Amino acid sequence: MAAESTDATATPPLAWHETVVAVLKANEVRLVPYVPDNVLRPLIEAVHADPFFTTFATAREEEAVGIVAGGCMAGTRGIAMMQTSGFATLANVLASLPCAFQIPVLLLVSERGTLGEFNIGQAMVWRTMRPVLESLAMEHHTITRLDECAFICDRTIKQAVATQQPAALILSPLLTGGKVPAAAAAKA
Amino acid sequence: MPSAPDTATAAHNARRMHRAELMRRLAARLTRGEAVIGGIGNTNFDLWAAGHRAQNFYMLGSMGLAVPIALGVALAQADRKVFALEGDGSLLMQLGCLSTVAALAPRNLAILVFDNGAYQITGGQPTPAAASGTDFMAIARGCGLPTAAWAADEAEFERMLDQCLAADGPHVVGLKLDNQKPAAQTERDPAQIRDRFMRGLGAKRSALPG
Numbered sequence: 178m179a180a181e182s183t184d185a186t187a188t189p190p191l192a193w194h195e196t197v198v199a200v201l202k203a204n205e206v207r208l209v210p211y212v213p214d215n216v217l218r219p220l221i222e223a224v225h226a227d228p229f230f231t232t233f234a235t236a237r238e239e240e241a242v243g244i245v246a247g248g249c250m251a252g253t254r255g256i257a258m259m260q261t262s263g264f265a266t267l268a269n270v271l272a273s274l275p276c277a278f279q280i281p282v283l284l285l286v287s288e289r290g291t292l293g294e295f296n297i298g299q300a301m302v303w304r305t306m307r308p309v310l311e312s313l314a315m316e317h318h319t320i321t322r323l324d325e326c327a328f329i330c331d332r333t334i335k336q337a338v339a340t341q342q343p344a345a346l347i348l349s350p351l352l353t354g355g356k357v358p359a360a361a362a363a364k365a
Numbered sequence: 366m367p368s369a370p371d372t373a374t375a376a377h378n379a380r381r382m383h384r385a386e387l388m389r390r391l392a393a394r395l396t397r398g399e400a401v402i403g404g405i406g407n408t409n410f411d412l413w414a415a416g417h418r419a420q421n422f423y424m425l426g427s428m429g430l431a432v433p434i435a436l437g438v439a440l441a442q443a444d445r446k447v448f449a450l451e452g453d454g455s456l457l458m459q460l461g462c463l464s465t466v467a468a469l470a471p472r473n474l475a476i477l478v479f480d481n482g483a484y485q486i487t488g489g490q491p492t493p494a495a496a497s498g499t500d501f502m503a504i505a506r507g508c509g510l511p512t513a514a515w516a517a518d519e520a521e522f523e524r525m526l527d528q529c530l531a532a533d534g535p536h537v538v539g540l541k542l543d544n545q546k547p548a549a550q551t552e553r554d555p556a557q558i559r560d561r562f563m564r565g566l567g568a569k570r571s572a573l574p575g
Contacts, residue, residue: 250437
């Protein structure tokens, strides 16, 4: 058998954030409001740099959900980006806007609070994320591996649009590396 | 140009108007398929009472999101005028949205703030903004929306609507209300409301009647 993995001319795999950008573009997801997050920074910078996207920071995650809902209803798909603690502010607006009105609002959540969290507040609020998604019966998938990233993002977006339902994509520290304390990062 | 801030009617001098009457005046001006997002409760009840239009969206919960929803519509359809109708209590919950609007400066967005100073639908409890004398138009100007101004009376509201419809925004108009109850209640069927709104905006086509 040929050792295809040793081919020095092979294109290196896309990074997770490059994969997400490619999938968003392929699915015509153009409106990207966000509340900043350190792990999401390369993705935020990439969508800012690409004129395909309309991207901007909002003051609260609730606002971003409202903007994506409005855009969806007017014919432009969107995704609201945030971290876990920001998701935790959303139960009411998710229930009463995209869930009740059947609007395919997409969420991209950078997962904090697990696998090496250093902030107990983040660790506590992390516990609420999946129970809230489950109790709203919202489709959600956690992406842990680069080789599954494109498939999960693509299929989740397509299903949300086809079924007129909101959905959440959760980026695990297993995929992104997560956020590590400054001291640990300095030693690394 | 819209009213300059230094000539804007002070909040305490603005006439207290009937919400249903203002909604009728607004509806009468909307002849070009303008989108209207009605904030929760009595704000969208009186929008509904003024006569359903295919481009009306009536919120059900998600208090405070009339402006963000309208902003999303405005960004998606830059050639369509979009009105956000928001109550004072609702806006107080989501003041940050005014900075977001100012930062993006969508030319086709107008925000109408219906200020009765109270949570009317829950029993008329005064808002902290009413108790403190908070001036929502001053807040909007401070957020970077320099033409935000109170309407002195119905005639000035009509003139400000002319500006909203004819001139580039974003616009913010403050309306002081009396405590008159809403004239009707919106049908609470969100999936139908969303479907009709999308059709009204040309974002969905369907062979189903409706």
